[in-house]
Amino acid sequence: MADESQKQTSIHCLFYWAEKTPDKVYLTQPFSDGSTEDITWKQAADQVLRMATYLNGLGIPERSNIAILGKNSAHWILSDLAIWAAGHVSVPLYPTLNGDTAAYILEHSEAKLLFLGKMDGKADGWNDIRDHIPADLPIVSLPMSPRDDTPKWVEIIEQNEPAEPKLPDPDDMSTIVYTSGSTGRPKGVMHSFRTMIAAAHGLQQIFPVSNEERMLSYLPLAHVAERAAVETQSLYYGFHLYFANSLDTFQEDLQRAKPTLFFSVPRLWMKFYLAINSKLPPKKQKILFNLPVLNKLVKKKVLKQLGLDHCRAALTGAAPLSADIIGWYRNLGLELLEVYGMSENFGYSHANRPGQARVGTVGVTNPGVEHRLAEGEEVQVRSPSQMLGYYKNEEKTREDITEDGFLKTGDMGEIDAEGYLRITGRVKDLFKTSKGKYVVPVPIENRFNHPKAEVVCVAGANQPQPCLMILLSEEARADLDAGGSRDELEKELAQELDAVNRECEGHEKLAFAVVVKEPWTMENGMLTPTMKIKRNVLEDFYNRRMDDWFAQKKKVVWEF
Template sequence: MAVDPKKQTSLHCLYYWAERTPDNVYLTQPYPDGRVEDITWAQAADQVSRMAAYLNSLGLPARSNLGILGKNSAHWILADLAVWAAGHVSVPLYPTLNGETAAYVLEHSEAKLLFLGKLDGTADGWNDIKHHIPADLPIVSLPLSPRDDTPKWQDIIIEQAPADPRLPEPDALATIVYTSGSTGRPKGVMHSFRTMISVADGLQQLFPVSSSERMLSYLPLAHVAERAAVETQSLYYGFHLYFANSLDTFQEDLQRARPTLFFSVPRLWMKFYLGVNAKLPLKKQKILFKIPILNSLVKKKVLKQLGLDHCRAALTGAAPLSGEIIGWYRGLGLELLEVYGMSENFGYSHCNRPGQARLGTVGTTNPGVTHRIGEGDEVQVKSPGQMLGYYKNEEKTREDMTGDGFLKTGDMGEIDQDGFLRITGRVKDLFKTSKGKYVVPVPIENRFNHPKAEVVCVAGANQSQPCLMILLSEEARVELDRGADRGELEQELTRELDAVNANSESHEKVAFVVVVKEPWTMENGMLTPTMKIKRNVIEDFYNQRMEDWFSQKRKVIWEF
């Protein structure tokens, strides 16, 4: 199969559905006051055409880079489409960036205008970012923007007559996606319309997707994972896309959407798992699941409370998720499938197929993708979604690409005889103990699966043995604050540590577990916007405490 010529770019897709199903709802946006706005395909196309006309009226240089800053919203996607309809290039910025990094992205990308969207300064970086936006940078405020002193989307689309869209060539530059910056300065990954749409073209060969699907968009649209799995798919297949109002209303938003397809990252799959276990402990689950009459009833009730009872395909990616957690979801009847991709190939690389998944792997190559293992066990991939290169950084582009066109992923891996890829760690995550032995953190972290440990991080460079730091789940922290028995939890963590060490080589046996006090968040820089740990930031934060921790010679150390 190949890309439908009438839908050869995301912008083509918008006008295709506006003509074919004009009255179908495309976007559903909830607001803090309880109001919910539905935007049909015809309305979406009309708003995009009017905003494109406004952008044309500004006399911006041809093919300008225009920024989009805000949390996910219906108008984030409409702004993205309007940028393209006016013949420009979109540059998304993570809403959780600090001011300095936001300023760097705006300057490096030479942004000529900024669409400012949903921000409130509570769970985002707006309070810092607002001081770093250049005073002479034109701004258009989307609904829910924190600024009311700029031209507003709502006013512009009323006053501006629509323009005929400039439908782009597939190989034209569409967007510059700045990496989440787990190490160093973010890099600007350049994608064409063709590389972006390749993910939809490939998916139609793997899953039966139709215009009757429903998805909830809540992971950052500034990242390729959400852009590929949600924005591009909804445009290509013409299905209904819902948005979340806030973290506090997330469960309500999920119930409204009742998604048939759901994509999330391991941190959130873990939070769902811990939330269920807090209400229905694992021991009780095992008892109930053994009773034939109650088995299916309880499982259906759990999925319904999660808002996933209509979900027929659930995906996890961006970081490893333990086989135990995946197995738990599958036991409920939700086939959770691990997928794999990078910003540099627009997330189009590997996936597990329904009914053919293999635990502990990220699946086999997607249609059109080839892979191999290079020097140092590094995974190398060639994909239809491969980037055009890094913006204004040809040297880094050459460094990350092989002479024959493969991307050096930076991930270590193994390919089994059936072509399933197992990610075994990050090349840059390896560290040496004081004995000169290499430690690979990710497999150790994946084996530590205590139900109250939300995130773990293995550290210990230049120490005699590695150690493991744990951030407890919010529920577990609240329980301890209310006087729960710390001794019982310590015994459980000790048993889990012993189980992990029983299957580890001598130099990778974990000396102790540290239960950390400081939460790891995007706001304090310890998590990326896709909720992966920033290992170098976490290691630097705790580095001075290592000597004291090792000197205590205890299996479990509490920071609080």
Template sequence: MAVDPHRQTSLHCLYYWAERNPEKLYLTQPYPDGTVEDITWKQAADQVSRMAAHINSLELPERSNIAILGKNSAHWILSDLAIWAAGHVSVPLYPTLNGEAAAYILEHSEAKLLFLGKLDGTADGWSDIKGHIPSDLPIISLPMSPRNDTPKWLDIIAEHEPAKPRLPDPDTLATIAYTSGSTGRPKGVMHSYRAMMSVADGLQQMFTASSDDRMLSYLPLAHVAERAAVETQSLYFGFHVYFANTLETFQQDLQRARPTLFFSVPRLWMKFYLGVNAKLPPRKQKLLFSIPFVRSMVKKKVLRQLGLDHCRAALTGAAPLSEEIITWYRNLGLELLEVYGMTENFGYSHASRPGQARIGYVGVTNPGVEHRIGDGDELQVRSPGMMLGYYRNEEKTTEDVTADGFLKTGDMGEINADGYLRITGRVKDLFKTSKGKYVVPVPIENRFNHPSVEVVCVAGANQPQPCLMLLLSEDVRGSLATGMSRDGLEQELTNELKAVNEGCEAHEKIAFVVLVKEPWTMENGMLTPTMKIKRNVIEDVYNRKMDEWFEQKKKVIWEF
């Protein structure tokens, strides 16, 4: 399949569907007061054209960089489109950034205008960011913006007639996506419209999406994964996008959307799994699933309560998901398909195909993608979604891209005889014990599975043996706080540690597990926006305690 000439870029797609299906719903936005707004394709195109007229009136320099800061919302996507319709380049910022990082991106990207969206300072970085926005940077407030003293989206579109959009050349720069900065300063990854559209082209060949599909948008749109999976695909295929209001209403938002396609990350798949187990304990599940005339009804009920009973393709990416969790979902009737990609190739790299997935592998190359293993077992990928380079950083571009156009991913991998890729770790995650032996954390972390544990991190550089830090689920932490005995849980974790160590080389065996007190969140910098652990940050926080923990000579150490 080739990209439809009428849908060469995301902006082409908007006007294509506005003409073809003008009254069909495109965006559904819930608001804090309980109201819900539906926006049709015709209304979306009209709002974008009116905002483009306003941007044109500002007489910004040609191809200016314009920032978007806010949680996911209908108007986040409309802002992105309006920037393109006015002939400029969009620069998304993660809403969970701290003030210093936000200031760096605004300065480094040379942003000439900021669209300020949904923020409230509770589950985002607004409280810190607001003091770091340059005073001379013009701001336009979207609905649910924390600022009331700037020009507002709804007022602006009421005051302007629609401008004729500037439909872009597919090979020009569309967006600068800054990496999450898990190590060092964020890098500005430049993507063309064509690279962004390669995702829709390839996924059409694998999953046959259509205008009848539905998705829920809740992972950060500033990340290429959500931008590729939800924004770009919805624009290309013309399907309906729903948004989540808050974490507290997430289940309600999911029930409203009843998505047919659903993309999530391991941390959230684990939360769903733990939530079901809290209501229907594993022992009871095993019993009910063993009764022929009951099992189907119970499984359907579980999926319906999750809001995933209409889901025909469920994707997981950004980090590994354990075999136990994948098997559990498949047993429910939901085939989780692992996908793999990088910011630098707009997430377009590898995917598991329906009916052909292999647990432990992230699938095979997407259409048009090539892969190989380079020095140090590092995976290298050449993709139609490949970046134009890093903004204002040619030296780093040259360092990360080979002379023949392959991206050095930083991930260690293995490719089997059938072309399936297994990610075995991050090149920079390897560490040496005090005995001079290398430890690869990810495979060990993937083997440690317990229904009370939400996320784990293997550490122990320059120590006699590695150790494992773990964060208990919110429900379990709550039960412990109200008097639940620790003894049973401690014994179960000891048994799990023993089982994991049986599969480790001598130098990899985990000395002990630590139950950490402070939750790992995006807000405190220990998780990336896609909920991967920031290993270097976590290690920095706990390194000073390592010697004390080793001296205790216990298998399970409680930090609280």
């Protein structure tokens, strides 16, 4: 009989729920033709064990590294589980990688096989990656794979009987997660089954989660945030997981899932906010939200339009989100909670608790986590989900882990008397002006809030003063392309710039704002897969224009 003590690792959890709730749907996968596939816990376990039989028959050495490449899908997770059930280690690759980086990871990890999933070459890197996959690397194609000349998941499942699972020891290495870092080659972060499941185990002590929850999986499963918040939690708690079909159907996918828990990143929370503003301007919102009778109905309608009217708690992480935007969501009735973590601690570090959130902070330490501030206000964390180290890079491991076991996060922070942590920026993001003064960009960026600005970046290393680069929202760019007037928008941006500067010290005051032409995307290398700006890439790209922009002596400069 299934009991809680059996949930030692994620693969143990699969068999726990397959026995306890065999006919309950675990995974719902939509397809481009409008159809969906439901996979129950029993079916999931059966498919995983049949694939494990196939893997066992290939003669791959024990504890080999096996790669997974593709957008999120039901079979991405089933592949992860099959790798573990066959006694191997999973190595996820971001679908938006360029070919050179994908080739590096496959070589560095010594991958013995590749599970190739949902890719189409449109909003991913397949067109570049496909020519960089080693010709002798065995491939298994998942449903929606771009390759039809390899063994296919569906056929393999039909042709093999279920294997006896090789249930791992919790301290066995489970996965190597390659960082999405903005500089240099990605590092392979090694995690064990114990470090992964510790995140789920700790969550149950601070937040009530049941097997009746629903979540939508759409952020890259190759990143620890989605792996921890969505995959691991769904396996631990046994709840229903839905997937998004495409960006065009995202709203429809959300409406299908009706998530009770929702995790997103600041760039997307900002996009949702801007989309609502384009339909219900802020001035009208202010009036409607203050009407005694109508305000609750209007707010509920907005949440329903977002697909979040069933959501009882939502998380934001991976990068800072403006306190004003968090406040806007909380005013709607959505308890948006900032959380904090890194690849190196499987995202398990800090969180705001329901009913106890302090907007602008990432909350307090999770159960079992310790934190402290070191020299230069760098945040250091010791977590039960801390990595085993960097794969084939002991020197970097020794550099990033202190002698007493704390991870050097590279983030700067402040800890208040109640233990709430506020992230104030990245140590490496600090830059000096030509006057020799240091500027910390993140707090300044967080103060700039305009309903048509999707994302901003403070730059200006070795310049007299910092400046601000603004990427307008898609709606605002489309309006300008259609002949909309710049004058009113320029006036508003200038006013917002003045408001920000009033709160800045002299050396931090922004000389001007630049409205940039080129969208910042993962595809052009300006965003990481979790949609954080690659500050060094942006600075390199725009540096050649700086002298010209300063020479214009305007408050708002247009690049187009």
